[in-house]
Amino acid sequence: MADPVMLITGASRGIGAATARQAVAAGYRVALVARSTDKLTPLVDDLGSASALPLACDVADWDDVSGAVRRTEEHFGGLDAVFANAGLSVPTSFLGTDGADPAQWRDMVLTNVLGAALTARAALPSLARSRGHLVLTGSVAGRHVRPGNLYSATKWAVTGMAQNIRAECAETGVRVTLVQPGMVETDMTAHRQDAPKLAATDIANAVMYALRQPQGVDVNEIVVRPTGQHL
Numbered sequence: 662m663a664d665p666v667m668l669i670t671g672a673s674r675g676i677g678a679a680t681a682r683q684a685v686a687a688g689y690r691v692a693l694v695a696r697s698t699d700k701l702t703p704l705v706d707d708l709g710s711a712s713a714l715p716l717a718c719d720v721a722d723w724d725d726v727s728g729a730v731r732r733t734e735e736h737f738g739g740l741d742a743v744f745a746n747a748g749l750s751v752p753t754s755f756l757g758t759d760g761a762d763p764a765q766w767r768d769m770v771l772t773n774v775l776g777a778a779l780t781a782r783a784a785l786p787s788l789a790r791s792r793g794h795l796v797l798t799g800s801v802a803g804r805h806v807r808p809g810n811l812y813s814a815t816k817w818a819v820t821g822m823a824q825n826i827r828a829e830c831a832e833t834g835v836r837v838t839l840v841q842p843g844m845v846e847t848d849m850t851a852h853r854q855d856a857p858k859l860a861a862t863d864i865a866n867a868v869m870y871a872l873r874q875p876q877g878v879d880v881n882e883i884v885v886r887p888t889g890q891h892l
């Protein structure tokens with residue numbers, strides 16, 4: 662049987678890149694998505710061009726995302742798993758006392774919510790054919806109240822989306838896993854020096870755990886916090 666194929670969004674660094682490395686080590690061929698291929702080149706060089714396909718794609722753009730899925734299938738001859746992981750965070754306040762200018766909120770909402778939805782919509786027909794696996798990156802911020810935090814609200818949307826996708830796909834053989842990380846050491850959290858953090862590889866471990874289960878086992882949610890994180 663040919664090596665399985667996984668498409669990973671947000672693969673140029675952080676959790677996505679760590680997962681790509683573990684997936685290739687586990688025998689996957691990977692399609693790597695970020696907004697430019699330049700940022701993917703070092704990872705593709707490490708993983709080897711036989712195992713890794715770089716794809717420039719804005720996950721908030723339907724033509725980009727559907728094209729990335731199509732190119733993955735054409736290049737590798739199939740699609741077995743998709744990791745909808747691309748995300749952005751900007752600080753916000755609804756009272757207006759702190760945070761980024763509202764003009765900067767749009768990209769975060771489009772990437773985190775519409776991007777995950779379009780990735781699912783583009784990939785699920787293929788995953789239904791392969792009886793494949795969709796993994797989404799939510800957050801513990803999508804389980805708890807974070808005062809003034811629109812990023813948290815985007816991740817609440819991903820929490821609901823994962824459940825709605827699973828409900829629609831229940832009889833297709835597609836498995837759906839929502840991974841909800843606590844604080845992870847990546848570019849996104851570089852400004853947080855005060856908090857305990859996981860390594861990106863800790864979340865990659867969780868993704869690979871879900872993918873390794875037998876076809877009859879659908880791991881729906883995995884919450885991983887660094888020891889010492891409260892909520």
Ligand SMILES: NC(=O)c1ccc[n+]([C@@H]2O[C@H](COP(=O)([O-])OP(=O)(O)OC[C@H]3O[C@@H](n4cnc5c(N)ncnc54)[C@H](OP(=O)(O)O)[C@@H]3O)[C@@H](O)[C@H]2O)c1
Pocket residue numbers: 670671672673674675676677694695696697700718719720721746747748749750772776798799800801841842843844845846847848849850
């Ligand atoms: N770090 C944490 O503490 C933490 C905790 C919980 C959940 N998460 C979630 O984990 C996921 C990965 O985050 P990370 O911490 O690994 O962050 P990161 O290191 O900043 O990586 C973010 C990735 O998303 C890509 N990306 C951003 N916008 C995109 C778009 N519109 N289209 C395609 N790719 C896009 C970036 O690629 P380019 O910039 O090269 O396009 C990059 O590869 C996100 O969904 C994040 O919300 C992170």
